[in-house]
Amino acid sequence: MAAVLAVDAGGTSTRAVLVDVDGHCLGFGRAGGGNPISSGTERAASAIVTAAHAATDRAGLTASDVGPAILAMAGSGVNPDAAWIRDALAAAGFAGHVELRSDLLATFFAGTFEPDGYALVAGTGAAGIRVRNGVVDLTADGLGWLIGDVGSGFWIGHRVVRDAVAALDGRAAPTALTSLLLDALAIRASTALSADGRPVAVNQVTDAVYRLRPVELARFAPLAFAAPGDETARAILADAAEALARLFGAVASPELTGPLVLGGSILAQDSMVADAVTAAAAASGLVSHTQPVEDGVVGAAVLALRSAGIAVDVVIFERITRSLAALR
Amino acid sequence: MAAVLAVDAGGTSTRAVLVDVDGHCLGFGRAGGGNPISSGTERAASAIVTAAHAATDRAGLTASDVGPAILAMAGSGVNPDAAWIRDALAAAGFAGHVELRSDLLATFFAGTFEPDGYALVAGTGAAGIRVRNGVVDLTADGLGWLIGDVGSGFWIGHRVVRDAVAALDGRAAPTALTSLLLDALAIRASTALSADGRPVAVNQVTDAVYRLRPVELARFAPLAFAAPGDETARAILADAAEALARLFGAVASPELTGPLVLGGSILAQDSMVADAVTAAAAASGLVSHTQPVEDGVVGAAVLALRSAGIAVDVVIFERITRSLAALR
Numbered sequence: 001m002a003a004v005l006a007v008d009a010g011g012t013s014t015r016a017v018l019v020d021v022d023g024h025c026l027g028f029g030r031a032g033g034g035n036p037i038s039s040g041t042e043r044a045a046s047a048i049v050t051a052a053h054a055a056t057d058r059a060g061l062t063a064s065d066v067g068p069a070i071l072a073m074a075g076s077g078v079n080p081d082a083a084w085i086r087d088a089l090a091a092a093g094f095a096g097h098v099e100l101r102s103d104l105l106a107t108f109f110a111g112t113f114e115p116d117g118y119a120l121v122a123g124t125g126a127a128g129i130r131v132r133n134g135v136v137d138l139t140a141d142g143l144g145w146l147i148g149d150v151g152s153g154f155w156i157g158h159r160v161v162r163d164a165v166a167a168l169d170g171r172a173a174p175t176a177l178t179s180l181l182l183d184a185l186a187i188r189a190s191t192a193l194s195a196d197g198r199p200v201a202v203n204q205v206t207d208a209v210y211r212l213r214p215v216e217l218a219r220f221a222p223l224a225f226a227a228p229g230d231e232t233a234r235a236i237l238a239d240a241a242e243a244l245a246r247l248f249g250a251v252a253s254p255e256l257t258g259p260l261v262l263g264g265s266i267l268a269q270d271s272m273v274a275d276a277v278t279a280a281a282a283a284s285g286l287v288s289h290t291q292p293v294e295d296g297v298v299g300a301a302v303l304a305l306r307s308a309g310i311a312v313d314v315v316i317f318e319r320i321t322r323s324l325a326a327l328r
Numbered sequence: 329m330a331a332v333l334a335v336d337a338g339g340t341s342t343r344a345v346l347v348d349v350d351g352h353c354l355g356f357g358r359a360g361g362g363n364p365i366s367s368g369t370e371r372a373a374s375a376i377v378t379a380a381h382a383a384t385d386r387a388g389l390t391a392s393d394v395g396p397a398i399l400a401m402a403g404s405g406v407n408p409d410a411a412w413i414r415d416a417l418a419a420a421g422f423a424g425h426v427e428l429r430s431d432l433l434a435t436f437f438a439g440t441f442e443p444d445g446y447a448l449v450a451g452t453g454a455a456g457i458r459v460r461n462g463v464v465d466l467t468a469d470g471l472g473w474l475i476g477d478v479g480s481g482f483w484i485g486h487r488v489v490r491d492a493v494a495a496l497d498g499r500a501a502p503t504a505l506t507s508l509l510l511d512a513l514a515i516r517a518s519t520a521l522s523a524d525g526r527p528v529a530v531n532q533v534t535d536a537v538y539r540l541r542p543v544e545l546a547r548f549a550p551l552a553f554a555a556p557g558d559e560t561a562r563a564i565l566a567d568a569a570e571a572l573a574r575l576f577g578a579v580a581s582p583e584l585t586g587p588l589v590l591g592g593s594i595l596a597q598d599s600m601v602a603d604a605v606t607a608a609a610a611a612s613g614l615v616s617h618t619q620p621v622e623d624g625v626v627g628a629a630v631l632a633l634r635s636a637g638i639a640v641d642v643v644i645f646e647r648i649t650r651s652l653a654a655l656r
Binding site for chain 1: 404405408430457458464465466467468469470471472474475476478486489490493494497498499500521522523524525526530533534537538542545571574575577578579
């Protein structure tokens, strides 16, 4: 066995890395969405196999050189059955043992080798975990757009649309978000009323937004960050930050101190939301340091080595991080 | 022509009444959902024809005795094409002229014969109108569960589920809504954690709620009214009342004084929401009196008579109301 296979299978893209027992990343590959819940098992399996092949080719290896595989993906905790992807990888020549792991745990280990700490992720969705002895001890939120994901990209984008339309509709004070939303939807601002007594633009926004799948409202989250000085946008981001701070509070334990890893576009980039959440978490006294991460692929590699019985220390962790960065 | 046909075609039920030119209701009938957007044109047409036949039978008339038909339904303002129902009614022997009208305007005229005033409806959805000279002058909200309907039954039920789950998840203070929601879903309260580190009950609620169509979350709105003294429930209802007061503000004009008609289960029944909205509207000085209504069928009858050129005054209006009440 030359290397283990580690895969970070997300809803929109999949990343695969081959890593040897010393933490050297030998090959890296990408493909489309690899989550079976959002893409279906057939397309998800195809994406994972494509990414694994790309990583293997890049390493100058063949599938038969590759040992066990660890696949990090959302929903693995409640649906641990890996037959759909084990069979697809085996058919492609990857005959090693296959196990699924939590995408949230992969995010955590993308930022640290320490076995105890916290991760908060706010991308399209939002979730938090407490990690103890290298496994998920407690999870909060991550409950999807309809009943949870508070403070996520969906949640912010949804508020942007609702607040922009409320202003257009006369139910709320004017906001810069309205013109940003109309621009994003290529709708012309107009004061004309349609036959049902509504502003024409309100009906146009309504028609356009209901053509999207609800989660696609996450695409409007950046508008909240693009309206500095606007009171409505500021309130949305302040509410998101407060919700994500509460999310940290839900997983925080006075008995567990460690790093806080921040993932997802809302938290891993500099923003007033990330700053406020970092400050709130620091004030708890439970966070040794905060580490933003781009995705979970380093963490998938850490999980793959840990699963192979290798103790990932600071030397191996930094080797994974550096050698992977050189491959990307 | 013995009578005109007036139909109030809602998403879950349809009501038809035959009314003569003096306002005597001669027959009344009911059927299932008659809105083409929620039921499809075929089922909606079938429900409307069934209700019309029932009303005609009750009146001891036949379809050929019936003159023009006025059908009140949501979405008629943006989709005024009546061919789908004109053809179905003609095939059933109702050969009179057919016109669609706003369901919101029918709600207004269910509560008053005056040509100027306001209506607020909060059932599954929420919308407000200003009526001037008997037609809709301005509409606000009514934009559906995803981007509007603020303060509606869906909106309240959605908040109930979100807040109950947040409490169960450790992101919010405990609330009586949690046990009410678990009872409503027949889920047993438990502190056990599932494999993904979440309370088992959180995953059970999530599975149950995502099996519903989003609008069905309106079924949990009554829980907010069933938890007196609970701070979370009180905040939900206070926010709903504030949103509906803002909805009134969006359609209110300092130049137009008249009755405020309240429709839909959230506003037409006694509740702290209805009380607060009534008080806020009264404080505007633009409301002569407030009138709750059960549905829009009286208003459809008023619209049918107005459409036939009959001036509906207080005598005719009270005759419609009384004679219809005797038939229900």
